[in-house]
Amino acid sequence: MSSTDEELVARSQGGDMDSFNQLVMRWERPIYALAYRTIGREEDARDVCQETFLRAFRALKGFKGQAKFSSWLYRIALNLCRDWIRRERRQPVAQAPEGVDLIELASEATPAETIEDLVARQEIGQAVARAMAALPEDQRTAIILKEYHGLTFQEIADMLDCPLSTVKTRLYQGLSVLRRQLDRNTGFKTGYKHV
């Protein structure tokens, strides 16, 4: 049976390096995904992910467990992403492959999925990436934390230091913008327009 985050944190605070590395292995993918979706660059997202864990390790003694360890990590990662966006002084980019490699795509297909379905899914994914990159940072962050990381409204509000209603407003506004963008980008191609 694997240890909980709290147990691993306690052991790490006692100097157990293996326990901290178990936390790294457990959370590196979600943190990387958060960074990638926020800033849009694979290489930079990896750097942010690595820096997040380094900062967490250095500040571990000061972590008193007032929030979940994962929330604490998310907050560090989001701050680093904000720094990146300010440093680069630009909107996040939507990284998309130049062309669609059908062989590579086929290897990702589930048995019930045809290659046409897969290409369509890939196209929608790219359209989503572009639309997300165009969103204001606060709306994008709220959507990422809710949709991809399953945080509660309250957790997001705590993390972003804003009222609960603000989180909901940002989500509503962000989803509304995405709806229009996706209608424009994918509506004709897929023959489907969101109602």
Next chain:
Amino acid sequence: MCNKDDLVSYLYDDLGGAARAAFEGHLRGCAECRDELAAMKGVRADLLTWAPPEPDFAFRIVHEPRAAQATVLRPDVPSWRAWFTPAAGLAAAAVLVLAAAAGLARVEIHRDADGFTVRTGWSAAAPAIADGEVRAGAGATRARDVRLSVPGPDAMSELETRVAALEAASRNGANVRNAAMLSARTSNEEMLKVVRDLLAQSEGRQKTELAIRIGQVLRDVDAQRVADLNRVQQGLGRMDASIATEAEARRELTNIILTNSKQR
């Protein structure tokens, strides 16, 4: 008045009890909110298609060597212990012991026209001696020169004494060698223990990592399944809408034909 906060809460299944019932009541009477809700569900399904590329992680946190309680994970490299076999150790110990014994006994060997001279003991300088003569040196310690070419009985006796002394010294050396071998064996056992411990730790880490990776794969598969289900539902919804539109068009066409035929 439509409450967008409630719409968002309902969308994420975060409305409970009376609030949920009230909002569902509102939905029944508000086409705008119904449409908006359906559209946002579609957007949520689309959002699931955006997956980050598979990362290639290779970093782990380790202490710096200069830090307090330094713990550096180093790759296994052969150390001097790897090639320091008991045989080599034995030879080295023997050389050391013989050198030490020779040094202690201050053995000097000279060769001249008269033959070999073996000299032992401590003295400032060896005086010239006659063949077969053995005499005391001037210092507190004695020096003995033995002309091997013409050994006298006394000289032979002294030589035998020295050989016996060297043999004793050699036996002591053997004891030292045994101690060295024992030490090497102990060191090897300790090393084996450390290696076994490291292997056990590594195995534990690999098991943990495997469990985490399997969990991740299961989560990914589940997320993909949910996304696919949503897409299927969307597809079915589109088909329903299309069929309904077509049926409506046919009804209209039938009505027109019937109306025309009645007029005729």
